[in-house]
Amino acid sequence: MDVETVMAALRKKAxxxxxxxxxxxxxxKEKNPLAAFCNIAREEGYELYEMDILTYGEEFYAAIKRSTNGGGENSPKLEGQxxxxxxxxxxxxxM
Structure with a gap:
């Protein structure tokens, strides 16, 4: 199951x-918030790990960047995107 599908399921339950x-x-509020989040996802039956979310976020941002600026390196990174x-x-x- 891909990250977006897992996040959609968690979003729906939330x-x-x-x-x-x-x-x-x-x-x-946890010392390692992402790990705590992924632990909850796994408790819910979804195999989700920190690197899955980190990689997905970077890929998502890169896709947005390419679509708006042709992927140019001179486009500024939007904080947190x-x-x-x-x-x-x-x-x-x-919510």
């Missing part, structure tokens, strides 16, 4: 279950 959403949000975990947490906080 939307339906406020306690689960809070559990995911609370990972931000390659951090998929942080973007996901911001989305959860807004």
């Amino acid at each position: 939307l339906e279950d406020a306690e689960f959403r809070q559990k995911l949000l609370d990972t931000q 390659d951090d998929y975990y942080d973007m996901f947490m911001a989305e959860l906080a807004g």
